[in-house]
Structures are given as structure tokens and as C-alpha cells.
Amino acid sequence: MVTKSSILGLIAALAVVLIAVSIVGEDVNNQIPKIETVSESGSSQACVDSGCYTPSVLTVKSGTVVTMTNTDSFGIHTFTSGTVDGFTPQPDGMFDSKVLMSGDFYERKFSQKGTYDYYCTLHTWMTGQIIVE
Numbered sequence: 001m002v003t004k005s006s007i008l009g010l011i012a013a014l015a016v017v018l019i020a021v022s023i024v025g026e027d028v029n030n031q032i033p034k035i036e037t038v039s040e041s042g043s044s045q046a047c048v049d050s051g052c053y054t055p056s057v058l059t060v061k062s063g064t065v066v067t068m069t070n071t072d073s074f075g076i077h078t079f080t081s082g083t084v085d086g087f088t089p090q091p092d093g094m095f096d097s098k099v100l101m102s103g104d105f106y107e108r109k110f111s112q113k114g115t116y117d118y119y120c121t122l123h124t125w126m127t128g129q130i131i132v133e
């Protein structure tokens, strides 16, 4: 039997689902602002296709502080802004973590919208991108 209260209950349940969907949708544009290095990314180029940084493309909103951590216990790495032409680094001077020992991290706030390429100065096959929206 359909009662007035069961219909109200159904509407309430639907509202909860819609709110949950909208929160999940928001999270897509609001990734956790951290980037890590892939294990052993410095000792071989096996990571190139899947990404030597993870995520290899990070999208954040302007004003976000991004934490870049060397989680690779097998090597030292950098997060240096710029591009790599062949194996020749072309730093653009926007940011540079300098050498990070395993476990070390570097933080930078991204206030300006744009696309920021970066690479590892020690292993120039390691490249990534930060997109600030």
C-alpha cells in the first residue's frame, strides 16, 4: 500500500542520492593535490608509458598547494618546471624542488591558471604536468 509517508520517504532518499552524486562530481575537479615518484623510475625507463610521476597529469584549482614527494626508495629525484627536448632539459624557472632524497617533499602553491610541465633533472625521461584551472 502506498502511503503519503512512504512517498515522502522515497523523495528524501532520492534527494540524498542526488546530493551524493553532486559531491562525487565535485571531487573529480578537486583531486588530492599530491604527486609522487614511481618506484625505480630513475633506474629504468619502464615507467615512461604509464607515467614516472603519479598522477602524471594532476588537475587542481587555482590557489591549491601541491605536495610533490619522492616516494621512490631506490633513487633521488627532482620536480623541475619546464620541458625536455629529446633528453635535453629546458627549465622555465617557474619552480624547482632541487634534489629530493627518498621521503623528502616539496610544496608549491599554484595561484595562476595554466599548464605547468615539469621533469626530473636527473632522469629526463620522467615528465609530468600540473594543470591549474
Ligand SMILES: [Cu+2]
Pocket: 041, 042, 076, 077, 078, 120, 121, 122, 123, 126
Ligand atoms: Cu629522477
